Amino acid sequence: MARTSLxxxxxxLPEGRIVxxxxxxxxxxxxxxxxxxxxxxxxxxxxxxxxxxxxxxxEIYVLERLQALKAAENGERVSSxxxxxxxxxxxxxxxxxxxxxxxxxxxxxxxxxQIQKVWRGERPQEGRFREFTQADIDIVGLGxxxxxxxxxxxxxxxxxxxxxxxxxxxxxxxxxxxVQGVCESLGVTDIEAALRGLDKLDKIGPEGVREELVKVGxxxxxxxxxxxxxxxxxxxxxxxRQQVNELCLSNDLLDxxxxxxxxxxxxxxxxxxxxxxxxxxxxxGLDYYTGSVYETVVVGHEDxxxxxxxxxxxxxxxxxxxxxxxxxxxxxxxxxxSRMLSAPMVRATRRVPTxxxxxxxxxxxxxxxxxxxxxxxxxxxxxxxxxxxxxxxKQIKYADKRGIPFVWFPxxxxxxxxxxxxxxxxxxxxxxxxxxxxxxxxxxxxLPVN
Amino acid sequence: MARTSLxxxxxxLPEGRIVxxxxxxxxxxxxxxxxxxxxxxxxxxxxxxxxxxxxxxxEIYVLERLQALKAAENGERVSSxxxxxxxxxxxxxxxxxxxxxxxxxxxxxxxxxQIQKVWRGERPQEGRFREFTQADIDIVGLGxxxxxxxxxxxxxxxxxxxxxxxxxxxxxxxxxxxVQGVCESLGVTDIEAALRGLDKLDKIGPEGVREELVKVGxxxxxxxxxxxxxxxxxxxxxxxRQQVNELCLSNDLLDxxxxxxxxxxxxxxxxxxxxxxxxxxxxxGLDYYTGSVYETVVVGHEDxxxxxxxxxxxxxxxxxxxxxxxxxxxxxxxxxxSRMLSAPMVRATRRVPTxxxxxxxxxxxxxxxxxxxxxxxxxxxxxxxxxxxxxxxKQIKYADKRGIPFVWFPxxxxxxxxxxxxxxxxxxxxxxxxxxxxxxxxxxxxLPVN
Numbered sequence: 001m002a003r004t005s006l007x008x009x010x011x012x013l014p015e016g017r018i019v020x021x022x023x024x025x026x027x028x029x030x031x032x033x034x035x036x037x038x039x040x041x042x043x044x045x046x047x048x049x050x051x052x053x054x055x056x057x058x059e060i061y062v063l064e065r066l067q068a069l070k071a072a073e074n075g076e077r078v079s080s081x082x083x084x085x086x087x088x089x090x091x092x093x094x095x096x097x098x099x100x101x102x103x104x105x106x107x108x109x110x111x112x113x114q115i116q117k118v119w120r121g122e123r124p125q126e127g128r129f130r131e132f133t134q135a136d137i138d139i140v141g142l143g144x145x146x147x148x149x150x151x152x153x154x155x156x157x158x159x160x161x162x163x164x165x166x167x168x169x170x171x172x173x174x175x176x177x178x179v180q181g182v183c184e185s186l187g188v189t190d191i192e193a194a195l196r197g198l199d200k201l202d203k204i205g206p207e208g209v210r211e212e213l214v215k216v217g218x219x220x221x222x223x224x225x226x227x228x229x230x231x232x233x234x235x236x237x238x239x240x241r242q243q244v245n246e247l248c249l250s251n252d253l254l255d256x257x258x259x260x261x262x263x264x265x266x267x268x269x270x271x272x273x274x275x276x277x278x279x280x281x282x283x284x285g286l287d288y289y290t291g292s293v294y295e296t297v298v299v300g301h302e303d304x305x306x307x308x309x310x311x312x313x314x315x316x317x318x319x320x321x322x323x324x325x326x327x328x329x330x331x332x333x334x335x336x337x338s339r340m341l342s343a344p345m346v347r348a349t350r351r352v353p354t355x356x357x358x359x360x361x362x363x364x365x366x367x368x369x370x371x372x373x374x375x376x377x378x379x380x381x382x383x384x385x386x387x388x389x390x391x392x393x394k395q396i397k398y399a400d401k402r403g404i405p406f407v408w409f410p411x412x413x414x415x416x417x418x419x420x421x422x423x424x425x426x427x428x429x430x431x432x433x434x435x436x437x438x439x440x441x442x443x444x445x446x447l448p449v450n
Numbered sequence: 451m452a453r454t455s456l457x458x459x460x461x462x463l464p465e466g467r468i469v470x471x472x473x474x475x476x477x478x479x480x481x482x483x484x485x486x487x488x489x490x491x492x493x494x495x496x497x498x499x500x501x502x503x504x505x506x507x508x509e510i511y512v513l514e515r516l517q518a519l520k521a522a523e524n525g526e527r528v529s530s531x532x533x534x535x536x537x538x539x540x541x542x543x544x545x546x547x548x549x550x551x552x553x554x555x556x557x558x559x560x561x562x563x564q565i566q567k568v569w570r571g572e573r574p575q576e577g578r579f580r581e582f583t584q585a586d587i588d589i590v591g592l593g594x595x596x597x598x599x600x601x602x603x604x605x606x607x608x609x610x611x612x613x614x615x616x617x618x619x620x621x622x623x624x625x626x627x628x629v630q631g632v633c634e635s636l637g638v639t640d641i642e643a644a645l646r647g648l649d650k651l652d653k654i655g656p657e658g659v660r661e662e663l664v665k666v667g668x669x670x671x672x673x674x675x676x677x678x679x680x681x682x683x684x685x686x687x688x689x690x691r692q693q694v695n696e697l698c699l700s701n702d703l704l705d706x707x708x709x710x711x712x713x714x715x716x717x718x719x720x721x722x723x724x725x726x727x728x729x730x731x732x733x734x735g736l737d738y739y740t741g742s743v744y745e746t747v748v749v750g751h752e753d754x755x756x757x758x759x760x761x762x763x764x765x766x767x768x769x770x771x772x773x774x775x776x777x778x779x780x781x782x783x784x785x786x787x788s789r790m791l792s793a794p795m796v797r798a799t800r801r802v803p804t805x806x807x808x809x810x811x812x813x814x815x816x817x818x819x820x821x822x823x824x825x826x827x828x829x830x831x832x833x834x835x836x837x838x839x840x841x842x843x844k845q846i847k848y849a850d851k852r853g854i855p856f857v858w859f860p861x862x863x864x865x866x867x868x869x870x871x872x873x874x875x876x877x878x879x880x881x882x883x884x885x886x887x888x889x890x891x892x893x894x895x896x897l898p899v900n
Contacts, residue, residue, distance in 0.1 A: 005551055006535070009492035013555050014562070017489050032803035033827040035834030035854075039467050042459035042581050043567060047516075049840075062519055065571035066497075066510040066536065085456070086516065101455055105463050107801075107851050109837050112464070117493060121515035131492050146837060148816060271820070351557075353482035366598060370721070377483040384485030387559050387596060401557050404485075 003162070008124030009131045010334060010340070018348040020133075020337045022446040023164065024115060025136045027331060030160040031113035034152075036137055039112050041094035043119075049097055057313035059120040060086040087119040091136045092328065096317035099324055100141055108142035108324075109149070115333070127304045129336045138328030140316050147326040150292040150312050151264050157308050157329045158268070158275040159350060161296065165448040166336075166345050170298045171308070172233075173268075174259045176289050179280075181254025182229050182247065186222045194218060198230050199283040225249070230281035237262035240278045256290075264292065290314040296327055298339070307336045340382040349405025349445045353382045355437050356419070357399040358408045360389040368410050372417070375432040376408075383408075396422060405441050458574030459581045460784060462791070468798040470583075470787045472896040473614065474565060477585045477781060480610040482562035484602075486587055489562050491544035493569075494535040498549055509570040510536040537569040541586045542778065546767035549590055549774055558592035558774075559599070565783070577754045577785045586766040588778030590766050595775040600742040600762050601714050604623040607758050608718070608725040611746065616786075616795050621684075621746045621758070622729035625711045626739050629730075631704025632679050632697065636672045644668060648680050649733040656867070680731035685719060687712035690728045707741075714742065730811045740764040744779055748789070756788045799895045800853025803832045805887050806869070807849040808858045810839040818860050822867070826858075831892070833858075846872060855891050 004235040012020055028038070050060050063085045073176055088094050091114045099106065106274065115135045124130055137156060139149045154171055161169045179198070181193045193216040197209050204212070206227050213223045225247060232243040244258050249431050261278055268276035284293045291312030298307060310329030317324040340346050356376055366389070373383035386395040392409070408430065411417045419430040454462075462470055478488070500510050505635050513535045538544045541564045549556065565585045574580055587606060589599045604621055611619045629648070633641045643666040654662070656677050663673045675697060682693040694708050711728055719727035734743045741762030748757060760779030767774040790796050806826055808819040816839070823833040834854065836845040842859070849857050850872055858880065861867045869880040 006492065006494065006496075009494060011491055011548065012489070014487040014489055017487070020490075021488055033830070033832050035802055035804035035807075035832055037464040037467070037802045038471060039462070039464055040470075041461055042456065043569075044456065044459060044581070046456075060516040061513045062516050063511045063513060063537070066512050067571070069512055087513070098461065102463060107848075111802075111834070119493075121517065131494070141837075145606060149837075267817070270817075271824070352487045352561075353486055353487035367717070367720075374721070380483070382483045382485055382559070387591075387599075398557075 002335070008129050010129055010338060012118075012337075013351075013353040014330055015348045016337075016341050016446050018351065019340055019346055019446050021332070022134075022348075023333060023337055026164060027160055027333070028113070028115065030099065030150045030156065031135075031137055032248060034111075034137075034156050036111045036113040037096075039098065039114055040090070041088070041098050041114065043087055043117070045094055045097065045257075045359075047084045047086050050086045050089065052093075055308040057372055059089055059122045061119050061121050062086045088118045090118055091116060091134050091330065092138070092316070095136070095138060095140075095328075096324070100317050100319040103142070103319060103322065103324075109139055109145060109235060110141075111137070111139045113137045120139050129334055129338075132332065132334035135331040135333050136310075136328060138316070138326050140324050140326035142322065142324060145327065147263075147291075149327050150260065151267050152278055153310065153327050153329050154264070154292075154294050155268060155272055157294075157296070157310075157331065158272050161308060161331070162272070162275055165446060166298055166340060167301065169275065169296050169307070171276045171294060172282050173261065173264060173276055174278065174280050174282040174293050175257035175291055176293060176311070177253045177257025177291060178244070178261065179229075179257075179283065181251050181257055182226065182249055184253060185249040185251045186225055188218055188222050188226075190216055190218070194226060196285060198221075198226065198281060199231055199285045201281050205275065205329055223364060232280040233277055235265060235274070235277045237269075240265060244280075284309065284311055287311065288313055292327065298336075301339055301343070303338050304335060307332050315409045319325060344449050346446050347402075347449055349447065350405070351444075352384070352402045353444060354384045354399075354402065355381050355441060356383045356402045356406045356408050357395070357404045358385045359392060359395045359410065360386045361410055361412060363389045365389070365410070372408060372432055376435075379436075383438065388399060396420075403444075406437065458579050460579055460788060462787075463801075465798045465801040466787075466791050468801065468894050469790055469796055469896050470783070472782060472798075473584070473790070474583075475785055476614060477610055477783070478563070478565065479583075480606065480613075481587055482802075484561075484606050486563040488559045489545075489548065489564055489643045490566055491538070491541070491548050491564070493537055493567070495538050495544055495547065497534045497536050499543060500536045500539065501653040502543075506663065509539055509572045511569050511571050512536045524596050539570045540568055541584050541780065542588070542766070545586070545588060545590075545778075546774075550767050550769040553769060553772065555594070559589055559595060560591075561587070561589045563587045577782075577788060579784055579788075582782065582784035585783050586760075586778060588766070588776050590774050590776035590778075592772065592774060595742075596775065597710060597713075599708065599777050601717050603760065603777050603779050604714070604726055604742075604744050605718060605722055607744075607746070607760075607781065608722050611758060611781070612722070612725055615896060616748055616790060617751065618749045619725065619746050619757070620749055621726045621744060623711065623714060623726055623734050624728065624730050624732040624743050625707035625741055626706025626743060627703045627741060628694070628711065628763070629679075629707075629733065631701050631707055632699055634703060635699040635701045636675055638668055638672050638676075640666055640668070644676060644878075645733045645736060648676065648731060649735040651680055651731050656795075682730040683727055685715060685724075685727045687715040687719075690715065694730075710741065722736060734761055735758065737761065738763055738765070742777065751789055753791070754785060754789050757782050794899050796896050797899055799897065800855070801836070801894075802852045802854060803894060804834045804849075804852065805891060806833045806856045806858050807845070807854045808833055808835045809842060809845045809860065810836045811860055811862060813839045815839070815860070822858060822860060822882055826885075831887065846870075853894075856887065 199210040222359035234240045293311035295306040296308035308331045312327040314325045316326030357372045358368045369385045376383040407420045409418045416429040418425040454736045580866040647662040684690045743761035745756040746758035758781045764775045766776030803813035810819045819835045823835050826833040857870045859868045866879040870877040
């Protein structure tokens with residue numbers, strides 16, 4: 001379904017776009033029902049902004065005006081490196097910049113959603129594109145942000161994803177304070193190295209992680225405990241607390257993280273049972289999370305990787321003396337839609353928005369068909385008019401190929417108009433002021449395949 | 451309202467985005483009511499594709515992976531020029547490529563709409579951005595495309611724009627066949643030069659155009675006729691025909707163009723009176739139009755330039771022995787929205803989607819407020835929960851600052867819940883299963899100013 005004449009830059013056929021648009025509309029609806037305001041940021045940032053995070057700089061697409069490039073080829077000066085712009089590789093960096101720039105005009109805590117394309121120059125793989133759409137929510141505070149938002153964010157995303165026509169999702173939650181607390185009480189000082197190692201658990205297995213950690217000076221005994229910690233999972237807060245207690249470690253940070261994780265599980269169990277579980281291997285690599293972290297897989301499609309990730313930052317952005325803590329999650333829409341189409345998990349009931357094709361008896365009579373279509377549209381019913389006054393068989397075929405369910409025939413010589421449901425063949429007299437399709441036929445639907 | 455910390459790259463505050471989203475939703479709705487299927491194309495094209503049109507090549511942003519740039523700085527080979535990619539500068543070039551690549555999977559005539567960002571490296575001015583959103587419709591045929599689509603496209607756009615809360619729009623229509631026919635019967639052979647000259651009429655006036663045309667070898671007598679032609683306007687087909695006849699020229703091409711233009715005016719006068727007029731100065735420069743051409747201004751805001759332009763191509767795309775004629779129009783959404791906000795023409799009734807803020811009596815009681823909010827959301831009512839169990843005055847202020855119309859107070863000790871309309875101060879008992887806002891309060895509205 002993805003047509004990729006440029007590797008890593010997916011495009012959908014109209015029926016695929018109906019599925020993607022359905023997912024985007026659904027996410028937007030859920031975000032807006034929860035009071036998130038939509039914003040967009042420009043596609044470009046200065047290299048300085050983009051490179052502030054270091055690690056991801058290798059994936060950035062840099063922009064240069066073609067004319068400037070040509071001038072450079074002729075030996076003229078080009079813009080200095082710092083002034084250069086690149087395409088954003090996520091929506092968090094631009095959002096942080098937007099918050100700082102507009103802080104005086106925004107109301108905090110500021111809840112925003114943002115659905116846009118992002119670009120990364122990395123090697124394309126299944127589910128990994130160079131251009132893809134993300135759908136983010138973030139809640140950002142001024143100076144402070146209460147913990148309950150770390151519970152709210154995964155519940156909103158869990159609900160949004162669970163109500164899509166896809167297999168169940170499993171959202172895995174951890175808390176950086178637990179990992180940090182464990183490291184501290186073990187005497188592991190290079191926490192970044194520990195995080196980096198644990199992050200590869202799924203890819204290289206416990207023995208691989210052990211090798212990595214030993215290499216950076218973490219002892220085998222310390223690694224044992226880290227690996228035992230990383231194996232802890234569960235939906236039940238009591239059971240998770242028990243498993244962590246069995247590590248026989250304790251400090252304030254660990255206790256605080258564990259209390260938060262258990263509170264999240266407790267509320268999630270009441271409000272969205274069966275979706276959210278603790279999974280203490282979730283590390284989220286080098287991102288600057290400081291509290292809850294989240295990853296989400298589609299059950300049976302774990303190979304796809306996480307389709308919705310995020311976490312809590314104590315400092316999403318900074319601005320002189322002001323600090324903006326935040327919690328956010330990001331849905332990888334292109335990754336998810338790509339699998340929905342290729343599995344396939346879903347099918348669209350048609351490839352156009354059209355409910356009714358109005359037939360044309362004769363080209364001199366086109367104005368009557370146009371008037372019928374206008375009447376239907378005024379009542380919110382999508383209508384198209386046959387492109388040519390061809391034989392009716394050919395006009396019906398136009399509708400059939402596109403999945404348009406109804407063909408409307410203008411009556412001749414005072415005969416009433418008739419409407420044919422081309423799926424059943426039923427045809428009956430119809431009045432332009434009265435006729436209504438079934439509500440389920442009003443828009444293309446996206447239905448699960450088995 | 452536009453925050454442009456990078457010149458030419460506009461960003462909107464949340465209330466501005468509500469206006470932009472309203473315009474985008476409105477356009478999408480009108481396009482879908484007319485049976486157009488939505489597609490998106492990738493943001494990048496090969497330079498080869500982008501430069502095929504020559505004239506616009508100066509405005510292209512070229513992409514390079516940062517890593518490759520760094521390698522080049524170290525003397526390593528970079529990708530060859532032909533393999534380079536640039537950001538698309540319109541949606542027509544990518545659509546033509548998409549049609550050719552997917553021709554076997556598409557149904558012709560193919561009616562598609564496409565709403566995306568485009569980028570041009572030109573100098574930013576009022577209403578002229580380096581990153582902006584376009585909303586395009588095109589109808590593309592395989593081998594042939596009946597003339598009636600040249601009437602349909604401007605009627606759809608005219609209707610879409612006329613139903614926005616902005617001043618009236620004036621859509622100006624011409625037909626390239628008239629211009630070509632006039633040139634041919636005058637013996638003007640460099641039609642491109644004539645088009646280029648006439649296109650500057652608004653900018654440099656008739657005397658300026660005369661100078662330009664004489665410079666390229668068009669005589670003063672020929673120029674007289676071209677300028678008389680360019681002064682012809684009108685909504686009434688008889689009057690336009692009369693004015694053209696007074697040029698005392700005739701050939702098949704001119705006659706055909708005039709007949710088409712008059713037919714368009716005739717139908718437009720019936721279906722959308724007062725919006726569409728003939729204006730024979732409309733040339734659309736060097737674009738490869740072959741029939742009807744369109745430009746649209748907002749009355750009283752002519753200085754903004756055209757907000758919706760397009761025309762008929764006999765060959766939108768080619769593919770070996772197949773040719774794809776098309777007719778399309780493009781709305782400059784960013785240009786329009788930017789003026790809607792700066793004039794201002796409109797205001798949004800609030801800056802968030804939220805209908806109800808649910809107050810929190812006490813942090814230990816937050817679960818009750820969450821449950822109320824969930825109940826409202828299940829019935830499609832956007833609800834937010836107060837971030838902190840602060841004094842009610844502070845919670846009401848949270849709603850007030852954002853324009854949220856209602857605050858819901860959970861009842862204490864068996865008292866019923868109450869809802870306050872903070873605009874009127876009215877407060878009354880409310881039941882979570884029953885309460886409904888007025889339909890007009892369900893979503894933020896965009897209202898005309900004055």
